[in-house]
Amino acid sequence: MKNFKYISSLVLLCAGVLFCGCSKMTEVENEPYDHIGGYNTMNNAESEKYYADLRAYKQQAVNYGRPVAFGWYSNWSPAGTYRRGYLTSMPDSMDIVSMWSGAPNRFNITPEQKKDKEFVQKVKGTKLLEVTLLSYIGKGRTPDSVYTAVEKQAEKEGWANDQARVEEAKKKARWKFWGYEGVAGSDNHKQALARFAKALCDSLVANDWDGYDIDWEIGSGVFDMDGTLSTNADLVYLVKEMNKYIGPKSDPEHKGHRLICIDGHFGGLTEDLDGYVDYWIDQAYGRTTHFDYYGVDPKTIITTDNFESSFKSGGQLLRQAKSMPSKGYKGGVGAYRFDNDYDNTPNYKWMRQAIQINQQVFKERMGQTTQP
Template sequence: MKLIFYNIIVATAILSMVSCTDWETAEAEIFDKSMTEVVKSEEYYENLRAYKKSDHSIAFGWYSEWEEGSADTGNTLSAVPDSMDMISLWNNSRNLSPKKKADLEFVQKVKGTKVLQCTFVQYIGKGVTPAEYDTDEATRNAYWGWNPNPADKKENLPAIEKYAKAFADTIKAYGYDGLDIDFEPNVDGVSGPLDEDPVYVAMLFKEFSKYFGPKSGSGLIFCVDGEIERIPEGTETYFDYFIQQAYMNHSSNGLRSRFETSYRSIGRGMSKAEFAKKYIITENLESAIDCLNGGYKWENFPLDVKPSLVGYADLDLGEGLRKGGFGAYRFSNERANNPKFKWMRKAIQEQNPSPGYQTID
C-alpha cells in the first residue's frame, strides 16, 4: 500500500506505542501541538484500528474541499485527526485522481476511518445521473423511467430500484464505506417530487436498505441527517445512525430536549438506550471564523475554554445513556487553525478522555 508522507515535528514517544491505552494517551498529549500528519509505526496503527472497532461514541464530520495536497497537506483526508471515526464527503467525492485514491485508501485501511458519500435525494437520479441525461428534467426522468404523474405511485418503483442500485454501484466503485442521506424536504430550498413525498421516500429508503445499513448484510453504513424526525414510519430500522443537525443549540438542556424529541418521533420499536447509540449530534462550523473558534459560546464557559463543539462532544444525555457520537458540518474549515484541527482534537478527548486527561467541568 502506498503511504502518504508528510513533514512534522512531534515527540518521538508516539512511535513506540504498544497498546490501545498508550495510543489514547498519545492523542491527549499531542492534540494541541502543531502537527499535520506523519506515518507512524504499524503497531500504532493497529491500536488505532482496534480503538475504532471498540464500542464507543464516535467522532463524525462533514468534510468539504477535499484536495490532493501540495506543500500544505491540510486539505487531505490524511490530515484529519487520527481518532476521527467517520467522515461524510460533502463535495469533491467523484473523479478521484491517483493521489486522492491513495489518500482515501490510507485513511480507510491504515487509520480505520470510515468515509461516506453524502447526497440529497430531492428527485430521481440526484447524484448519479450520467451527464448526457442530466440536461433537463424530462431527459433525466426518461433515463430513469420516472413518471411525474402516475396513476399509481408504485409505477415508479422500477425507477427507484434503478436509482438505488446506481448509488450502490457508485459507492462500490469508489470504495466508500457507505451512504449519508441529507434529508431536508422542507428546508433545502429545492422543490423535490421524491423527498417531499413520504410514499416515495419510504420506497427509496427501503431500496437503499438492500445495499446499505443493518438490514443489507453488506457492512456498508447507512445514515440519515437533516430533518430526521420526518423520515416515514417504518424506515427507522434501516439506518445505522441518525445524525441530528442541532445547530447553534448551545446548552446541555437544549440538546437533551432535542434528543427526547427525536426519540419520540423516530425511536419506534427501540429502547431509549438503543436509539441513543444511533444518535449523533452535530454543530454547524460552516462559518470559517466560528470554526476556528471551535464554534460558539457554550453555556457559561469562555469561548477559548469550552466552545460549542467541545460542549456537544461532552454532552451527557443522562439516564446512563451513551450517545452515538458528536460531529460538525464542514469541520474541515478547521484545517486552517493553528494548530490544525485543535478544537476537534480537544472535543474528541472530551467525549472519550484518555487516561489522565482532565475534562472541562
C-alpha cells in the first residue's frame, strides 16, 4: 500500500498550528480536510473561509454523495490544556461521530462540553450522535423519579437490602410509567414502544444531537433485558416509529434530517428496515466488510475496526478504507474508540490516512462508473 501524506494538500499548516488560522485552499471537493484547530481559529476572513469550505465539504456527504469518516468517541473530557479529550482536536474531516462517552442533556452538560460540542457541530459541520445499547423500553429516557420512588418505598417498608426485589420493583415501576402491561407482542406492547420511540426522538431534538446510533447486540452479554425490547421484531417496530420524527422516512423531500444508524448484529434487520436506516455500521473488527452479504445498498454500510485494541498498529483500518463493494461504493470507514489514535504520532495518525484513502478510492471508483 502506498504511503499517504498525513497532512492534507488542502491546508498548509503554519507553525503553532493548534491555535492559528489555516492557509489558502483550493479544490475543496477533491480532498479531505486535515487541520486541527482550537476555538480561536475563526478570527479572521481566511479562517472563516476555511470553515465555510469545510462545512461545504461535509454537505457533500449528505444523501450519500460520498463515503463518510466515522468513529465512536470514548473519552470526552474537554478541559485543561491537554487536548486529547476535546472533540475539536479530531481531524476536521470527521463526518459523523457517535458519542460512546455519553450524550448529556442540556441540564447536565458542562460549559466546556457545550462549547466543544457547538464548535464542532456548528462551525465544523460534524454530526454528533447519541448511542445506546438498547435492551428495554425506557432505557435512557425513564425519569429518575420513577426509581427513587421505589427506593423510598423499599426503605420505608424495610426491604431496601433485598436487591432482587428492588430491581423487580423498579422494572414494574418503569413498565407502569411507559404504559406496558406485561404481555410481549400485544397491541399494548406496541403502544409502549411507540411512546418510547417518540421520547427518544424528542429528547434528541431538545438536546441538539444529530442522530441516534442503536447498538444492537442482543445475545452478546446484554444482561439488562426485561423482555420489552429483546427481539428483532421489537426493534423493527421501534425504528419504524422513530422514522415518524427522525431518520430517512421522516424526510421524503431530502431537506435534511437527524440520522438513524444501527451497529452490532444487524444482519437480520436489513430486509425489514431497508430505507428506514441511514447507515448500517459493521463492526468488522480485524477484517473487511462483505458488502454484498447484507442485501442493502453498500452506500449505507460503514466498515469499522476496533481501536480499543489496535490503535497503535492501525489494525485493519487502512485496508477497510481501501475496500470497495463489487458495484457502487461503500458508506464510509471508521473505528471504535478512534480517539485513542490521538496518542499516536502524529495525532490521529491512522484515521488521517484512512480518511485520505477513503476519499481516494471513491474518486477512482466514480471515475470508472457513471452511476454511484
